Amino acid sequence: xxxxxxxxxLITGASSGIGEATARHAAAAGYKVVLxxxxxxxxxxxxxxxxxxxxxxxxxxxxxxxxxxERTLADCGRLDVAxxxxxxxxxxxxxxxxxxxxxxxVLTNVLGTRNVLRACEQLGVSRFVLISxxxxxxxxxxxxxxxxxxxQLTVATGHRTGKAYAAVRFGNVLGxxxxxxxxxxxxxxxxxxxxxxxxxxxxxxMTIAEAVSLILEAGANPVAGEVYVLDMGEPxxxxxxxxxxxxxxxxxPDAMTFTVTGLRPGERLHEKLFYDDxxxxxxxxxxxxxxxxxxxxxxxxxxxGYVDELAAAANEYNDQAVRELLLQSPYLSGMSIVEEPVxx
Numbered sequence: 001x002x003x004x005x006x007x008x009x010l011i012t013g014a015s016s017g018i019g020e021a022t023a024r025h026a027a028a029a030g031y032k033v034v035l036x037x038x039x040x041x042x043x044x045x046x047x048x049x050x051x052x053x054x055x056x057x058x059x060x061x062x063x064x065x066x067x068x069x070e071r072t073l074a075d076c077g078r079l080d081v082a083x084x085x086x087x088x089x090x091x092x093x094x095x096x097x098x099x100x101x102x103x104x105x106v107l108t109n110v111l112g113t114r115n116v117l118r119a120c121e122q123l124g125v126s127r128f129v130l131i132s133x134x135x136x137x138x139x140x141x142x143x144x145x146x147x148x149x150x151x152q153l154t155v156a157t158g159h160r161t162g163k164a165y166a167a168v169r170f171g172n173v174l175g176x177x178x179x180x181x182x183x184x185x186x187x188x189x190x191x192x193x194x195x196x197x198x199x200x201x202x203x204x205x206m207t208i209a210e211a212v213s214l215i216l217e218a219g220a221n222p223v224a225g226e227v228y229v230l231d232m233g234e235p236x237x238x239x240x241x242x243x244x245x246x247x248x249x250x251x252x253p254d255a256m257t258f259t260v261t262g263l264r265p266g267e268r269l270h271e272k273l274f275y276d277d278x279x280x281x282x283x284x285x286x287x288x289x290x291x292x293x294x295x296x297x298x299x300x301x302x303x304x305g306y307v308d309e310l311a312a313a314a315n316e317y318n319d320q321a322v323r324e325l326l327l328q329s330p331y332l333s334g335m336s337i338v339e340e341p342v343x344x
Contacts, residue, residue: 006032008076010125012059012116013085014046015039018131018173021212022083023050034072034079037086059086059112065119072123079123081219084116084130087150088143102142102322106314109146110153114307117157117165128165129219130154132227134204134271136169141266145326151227152331153307156300158225168218169291170230171204171271173211180238184245193257194246199239201263202270204232217285227291229273229280303331 009026013019014035023033023046033052037043040056047054053075057064072079088101088108113130120128132151135144151167158165174181180203187194206214211230218228243253263269274280279292306329313321326332 006030007080008032008034008072008078010034010036010072010079010082010120011085012036012083013087013131015042016085017208018211018215019083019085020046021208022085022215023052025212025216026081026083027052031081032076034068034076036068059115060107062115062118065115069119069122079120079125081127082116082120082125082129083215083219084113084128084154086112086116087131087147102319102326103314103317105142105146106310106322106326109143110149110307111311111314113150114153114304117153121157121161126163127219128154128157128163129215130165130167131215132167132169134169134171134232134273137272137275139332140268142326143266145329145332149303149307149310149329149331152300152303155225155227156303159300162224164219164222164224166218166221166223166226166228168215168228168230169273170206170211170214171232171273172206174205174207180241181245184242185249188246188249188251193259194242195259195261196238196242197261197267198263198269199237199258199260200269201238201267202235203238204235204271204273205241206230206232214285214287218283218288221283228283229289229291231287231289232273235270306331 009031011019011023011026011033014023015037019037023035027033027050033047033050034055035043035047035052036055036057038056038058040054043054043056053071055068055071057068059065086108088105117128130150133144133147135141136148136151137144139145139148151169154165154167172179184194214230218230221228239258242258246253246256274291275293277293281290281292283290306325310322310325313325
């Protein structure tokens, strides 16, 4: 198959664990891959290995997205599928984060998502998948709030264009950046006590391979403007996960020291995958649910104006305005940003 006949697959945040795994999967399936990220060195090595195109760019800069559009058209002629994985993932509450974190999350997760959506519209992309998180459900952290806004931007674009633009929401990915397992393994290797936020805290987990496979399956659905939720199975107690890791390293868990640090601001004792007013509908794929809720078309049509205001406040370093716009947002129903950990 010639390059002119190959379908083209864009991955933003391609230098991350999930981004790289998706790129390898797409290349193995015969796609020409366009890899976009801010880290040039790893990006170019991966593109060289997969025979793809590397584009160093920042999703928060519209000029970078315009350059990405031009390079993609010049090199590939078109773009068929986009996988939006770039994001600022620090799960911090207002109290537990700095104004710089708020701005970064607003600019990357909200403005950055809209920039990529607009670039993909220019390129005529027929399928778009946003990587979201269970922390977008009734968010108690700034990261969760901004990822929820990214979901809504994606759904609104799908409804407006009639194209298969969807968000995919899931929990923790083992082995990904920031995952608890590599942290615990490093502590174990260094002979340190293992730090546990709360023994009874539970999280949803899946492997990178499972996540990528299900994300691509969800992205193959032709319906416009959907939010999909991956079946994460039963939540796992963090303490059980840590004890299993110790056991796999040939150590008796009862002989290991565990230090309980307590939940940090912006963390729940138990995560949620759906809003209370969302219907969890099964799809044709057994591992994927559709999260269905009624959304006001008037509110959806006005989201661009809200994002303009939020991005302007972030770019102007107006921290108070950013805070107020998030806390008072009509797009974040069910949000309960709090100053302390949440035991729900």
